Amino acid sequence: MPTYVFKCKNCGNKFEQNRSIKDESEVLCPKCGNPSEKIFVPVPIVFKGSGFYVTDSNNSKNSAISSSSNGEGSLSIESAKCPAAKKGK
Structure with missing residues (x-):
């Protein structure tokens, strides 16, 4: 019960x-x-396993934006999401 x-x-x-x-x-x-x-008393939720953090995502688009060999060619998150921001740079 x-x-x-x-x-x-x-x-x-x-x-x-x-x-x-x-x-x-x-x-x-x-x-x-x-x-x-x-x-009403809320029950704590515990997430176990992989897939619950941003770093667990294996999306090649995100890894290409965040990793750069010399740091000059990297895009900011805003410019990666908005095509108009890319044109202005």
């Missing part, structure tokens, strides 16, 4: 409770006995 976080509407007490996903009955605060509401 999943664990949910609840907050009391009266006293503000936060507490966790294991409940079924289908269980929609009212949850009472263990401190004061008043009704409480479910709080």
